[in-house]
Amino acid sequence: MENKETYWSENLRIIFICLAIWFVVSFGFGLLLVEPLNAIRLGGYKLGFWFAQQGSIYAFLALVFWYSAKMNTLDKKYDVGS
Amino acid sequence: MNRHLKVAFMVAPILLVLGWGGADFYEESKANETRFIQLEQEGQCDIINKNCVLKSGEFKVNVFDKDGVTVVNSTFPLDTATLFLVDENDKMTTYQLGMQLTPYYWSRETPLRQLVSNKGEGHKLRLLAQIKGGQYISEFYTQTAK
Numbered sequence: 001m002e003n004k005e006t007y008w009s010e011n012l013r014i015i016f017i018c019l020a021i022w023f024v025v026s027f028g029f030g031l032l033l034v035e036p037l038n039a040i041r042l043g044g045y046k047l048g049f050w051f052a053q054q055g056s057i058y059a060f061l062a063l064v065f066w067y068s069a070k071m072n073t074l075d076k077k078y079d080v081g082s
Numbered sequence: 083m084n085r086h087l088k089v090a091f092m093v094a095p096i097l098l099v100l101g102w103g104g105a106d107f108y109e110e111s112k113a114n115e116t117r118f119i120q121l122e123q124e125g126q127c128d129i130i131n132k133n134c135v136l137k138s139g140e141f142k143v144n145v146f147d148k149d150g151v152t153v154v155n156s157t158f159p160l161d162t163a164t165l166f167l168v169d170e171n172d173k174m175t176t177y178q179l180g181m182q183l184t185p186y187y188w189s190r191e192t193p194l195r196q197l198v199s200n201k202g203e204g205h206k207l208r209l210l211a212q213i214k215g216g217q218y219i220s221e222f223y224t225q226t227a228k
Contacts, residue, residue: 026104
């Protein structure tokens with residue numbers, strides 16, 4: 001029982017980290033901080049613009065795989081079978 | 083593909099749509115905030131001889147007189163346009179312009195032609211052009227060149 005609760009709380013922690021990164025990358029870099037980021041150039045593009053157009057999508061994809069890897073590690077740690 | 087990866091791939095589009103909706107809402111509310119932008123005179127301004135352009139970035143306003151009717155023509159559609167004739171005592175007379183066939187053209191009969199019909203005569207004016215999300219303001223001086 002205790003194991004289940006710890007598993008669930010760690011699971012929630014991973015989800016909240018994912019949501020925080022999702023918010024920072026999409027709203028933070030793409031909208032709220034777009035002006036200061038636009039002062040930096042990445043491959044000729046303004047960084048704020050790049051995040052709004054492409055960067056956030058790459059970050060979301062990376063997040064999907066990171067989440068999956070973290071959850072697999074968690075499953076193994078708590079011996080939760082698929 | 084394990085179950086966590088499947089779940090993540092199912093949730094990701096929902097978050098993407100939520101993000102898109104949120105960003106759209108944010109941009110919309112930001113665009114509705116009223117901002118004041120100053121229009122600068124582009125070279126000499128001579129309304130009578132159809133040579134008066136005010137600009138700010140890509141937004142340009144051409145002010146000219148056509149048989150006693152003052153016309154304002156802009157590069158973006160306007161919501162309202164108001165012209166103020168300012169006399170030597172800095173007193174303003176307001177002329178709310180009416181839309182012509184399109185919101186790119188606004189006009190109204192004003193006494194401007196009588197005031198600056200002769201060469202060398204000038205007059206101070208102010209313009210307030212309102213578009214969605216901003217008000218363009220300008221104080222300029224027309225002088226008849228010929």
